[in-house]
Amino acid sequence: MLKEAYRLVIEYLKSNGAIVTESANKAAVQLSEQLDRKFMNRPFYWHYRDALNQSGDPLQIMLVDSPDTSNHKGFTQLNYDHPIFQSMLASAQEENRFYTAYEKAENQRDLFPWIHLQLTTGIIPPGPASIRIDSRISLTTGLILMNSHEKIPDLHLFETRPNGSVLHSNRIPYETALNILNTRFEKYCEQLLEENSEQHAAVLQKNKPDPSISIHHISAGLIYLCSP
Amino acid sequence: MTFSIVTHEAGWKEDFLSYLYSNRPSNYHLNRKVQQLHKSMLVNGRELLSLKFMPMFQPLPHQINAAEKVIFDMNGSAILADEVGLGKTAEAAIILKELQLRHLATSVLILVPSSLAGQWQSELYNLGISSIIHKGKKEWRTYPVTIASIDLLKREPFRTIFTDLYFDLVIVDEAHKLSNPKTMNYQFVSSLQKTYLLLLTATPVQNKSEELFTLSTLVSPGLFEDKKEFKRMSLENSKIFHERMNSLMIRTRKKDTDIKWTKRNIEIKWLDQSGYERELYVAVEKAFRELKRVNTHQFTHLTLLKQGCSSSIALLKALKREQHKDLCHVLGPILNITPGQLETVKGKEILEIINKRKDKVLVFTQYRATQLYLQWYLKQHNVSSVMFRGGFKKGKKKWMTDLFRDHADVMIATEAGSEGLNLQFCSCVIHADLPWNPMKLEQRIGRIHRLGQEKDVEIIYLLNKNTIEERIWTLLENKVHLFEAIIGEHEQILSTERIEAEKYLEDALMNSRSEEEIKYKLNLLEDYLANEGVNHAERGLQTGN
Numbered sequence: 109m110l111k112e113a114y115r116l117v118i119e120y121l122k123s124n125g126a127i128v129t130e131s132a133n134k135a136a137v138q139l140s141e142q143l144d145r146k147f148m149n150r151p152f153y154w155h156y157r158d159a160l161n162q163s164g165d166p167l168q169i170m171l172v173d174s175p176d177t178s179n180h181k182g183f184t185q186l187n188y189d190h191p192i193f194q195s196m197l198a199s200a201q202e203e204n205r206f207y208t209a210y211e212k213a214e215n216q217r218d219l220f221p222w223i224h225l226q227l228t229t230g231i232i233p234p235g236p237a238s239i240r241i242d243s244r245i246s247l248t249t250g251l252i253l254m255n256s257h258e259k260i261p262d263l264h265l266f267e268t269r270p271n272g273s274v275l276h277s278n279r280i281p282y283e284t285a286l287n288i289l290n291t292r293f294e295k296y297c298e299q300l301l302e303e304n305s306e307q308h309a310a311v312l313q314k315n316k317p318d319p320s321i322s323i324h325h326i327s328a329g330l331i332y333l334c335s336p
Numbered sequence: 337m338t339f340s341i342v343t344h345e346a347g348w349k350e351d352f353l354s355y356l357y358s359n360r361p362s363n364y365h366l367n368r369k370v371q372q373l374h375k376s377m378l379v380n381g382r383e384l385l386s387l388k389f390m391p392m393f394q395p396l397p398h399q400i401n402a403a404e405k406v407i408f409d410m411n412g413s414a415i416l417a418d419e420v421g422l423g424k425t426a427e428a429a430i431i432l433k434e435l436q437l438r439h440l441a442t443s444v445l446i447l448v449p450s451s452l453a454g455q456w457q458s459e460l461y462n463l464g465i466s467s468i469i470h471k472g473k474k475e476w477r478t479y480p481v482t483i484a485s486i487d488l489l490k491r492e493p494f495r496t497i498f499t500d501l502y503f504d505l506v507i508v509d510e511a512h513k514l515s516n517p518k519t520m521n522y523q524f525v526s527s528l529q530k531t532y533l534l535l536l537t538a539t540p541v542q543n544k545s546e547e548l549f550t551l552s553t554l555v556s557p558g559l560f561e562d563k564k565e566f567k568r569m570s571l572e573n574s575k576i577f578h579e580r581m582n583s584l585m586i587r588t589r590k591k592d593t594d595i596k597w598t599k600r601n602i603e604i605k606w607l608d609q610s611g612y613e614r615e616l617y618v619a620v621e622k623a624f625r626e627l628k629r630v631n632t633h634q635f636t637h638l639t640l641l642k643q644g645c646s647s648s649i650a651l652l653k654a655l656k657r658e659q660h661k662d663l664c665h666v667l668g669p670i671l672n673i674t675p676g677q678l679e680t681v682k683g684k685e686i687l688e689i690i691n692k693r694k695d696k697v698l699v700f701t702q703y704r705a706t707q708l709y710l711q712w713y714l715k716q717h718n719v720s721s722v723m724f725r726g727g728f729k730k731g732k733k734k735w736m737t738d739l740f741r742d743h744a745d746v747m748i749a750t751e752a753g754s755e756g757l758n759l760q761f762c763s764c765v766i767h768a769d770l771p772w773n774p775m776k777l778e779q780r781i782g783r784i785h786r787l788g789q790e791k792d793v794e795i796i797y798l799l800n801k802n803t804i805e806e807r808i809w810t811l812l813e814n815k816v817h818l819f820e821a822i823i824g825e826h827e828q829i830l831s832t833e834r835i836e837a838e839k840y841l842e843d844a845l846m847n848s849r850s851e852e853e854i855k856y857k858l859n860l861l862e863d864y865l866a867n868e869g870v871n872h873a874e875r876g877l878q879t880g881n
Contacts, residue, residue: 110391119365188391204366206355234438234440235408282357323344323345
């Protein structure tokens, strides 16, 4: 898990203009001015530079993916626990939770819009395993696929629109589609709680509050697939 | 059963719609990485997510068990009552992190004695949890985790400010201070709006078992109907009572853990008082007999003699009080002294031990005067020492601890304010005098004999021959099983009899008019423990079984 967080932060910094030099378990990062201003908590420095109309020197940081006691001169060392690393991680997630992607097929030029929604559900009070739900709704036909009931086909999506492709516009408005998906999702949540009824019975016996479903780690996208 | 759905990313729909209509560029590659991270954060049933997120921290099995129990079985609220030195702070930190990661705790308040705020902050930081300490001024920072002194917040204007706020998790350290429902401490914590509550204390019962009932009303109100029911059930010692206690409190004892504790080597040094020290002691004893003859005896002689065993200066300082005017009159010219006469045999012995050991030494005394004297005396012999006492502000306490760790070889401390002090880097403790309360001895030793101690611990008792200390020690030594029943088994915190026995012991030693009376009272106490206390222990009135 920490590896995933480490990779995400490095990719995020790269995509925001940082120069990253990676080695086995650490990465030296020359921050861009924008990243320095955002994360490094140096408002007085940047205010002073701005007032003098001078460009500043963004800091260099050393990201380490495992506990490391070695001293990197001239670098601010950040490991997973560091508050700056945590704020970078939070921003990386926050800024990249929505996306647009496209399916590629050799003989298919028409692409139809879908809304793709992924989220994690957990039960409060804690105990049962958390579940990652993958669902999507066609904005052309209203067809809903949700992996809670059946395995839905994996998607192979790309960031760039295929050359020569024709994007169809949506027939169902985005708001309506999201509401339909939401209703279906709530039904699923009820089922989920019923499936865990034994545990909840025990919970209720102990005078604990009514169980509820928590939703987090939401990721949503507008995707264009070959099928309507 | 009513269900509800709680979204921790409120407003995501609006944000997404805004994204859809704005045609903002996106980074699908990064989104894939985000999703990989989210998939890696899925948990199986009863799995602690926090353990994955604290790479620098290697928790002990009993700490993991405690955290699992609180999160999955106790609905996030509990009394953590592990014995001194087993890492209650770390347990609380795991629970805090777990609730944070599960999006169940976004605002956390940690109430601690002011001297421990810095220590809490640094321990949490080491575990990857950032926090701020509320200093009492107008606090403009908002932070997920706030550490504050309960003594500060329980008073206006902070009381109103904090009771108006809502906290997902409240942690109270040294929670035995909440055991009286009439106190401001209890009422403040009770009035806080909170979802989860953790009470940390090694001694949830100080004097009466009902104190545990009071704590239970904070953690799990309604667990017992009222105090009467609690008392009745505790006397019946039924299975239901045990179940309820287990749903309320986690108590791990040192012997229950797999940790290899280093040894305690105990040495008792009998010393002969000499010179002025002896003269003064004998004169005070004699003066008391004289006053007793003329019937103005005030029964405080045991305390004065005890101070005389600690140091001459402690005794002289006590004699200066108004109540001892008559006694000073009888003592006369012996009270006029020169600094050279103040040297005590215990001071010399402490100096010798320090010179021999060439390692860090922690000296405990009950009296401020002895503390100052010892520091002065050691300084005369080129031994630098740091002092530690309750009156220090928290910054100074931390500074003193740092000085002791990094520079000085000796710390001279009083018990007051030493709660929660971590001095594992030191392995020798000298008791320059004895407190009446045997629990305090354990508290003193617990400062160094705790998690992280790598060496065997040397415990040295300095006792004066032919003094009150000898009489008390001999009486206790002759009744060794009585002593063990109180000190050795002190972990049986629910054993009201033992706590009360401790009170009787103190009463017997402090308030008896003669040695015969002390013996008589101790015999009664011994019989009582043999008949009641042991039976009680056999019934196993303890939690965690």
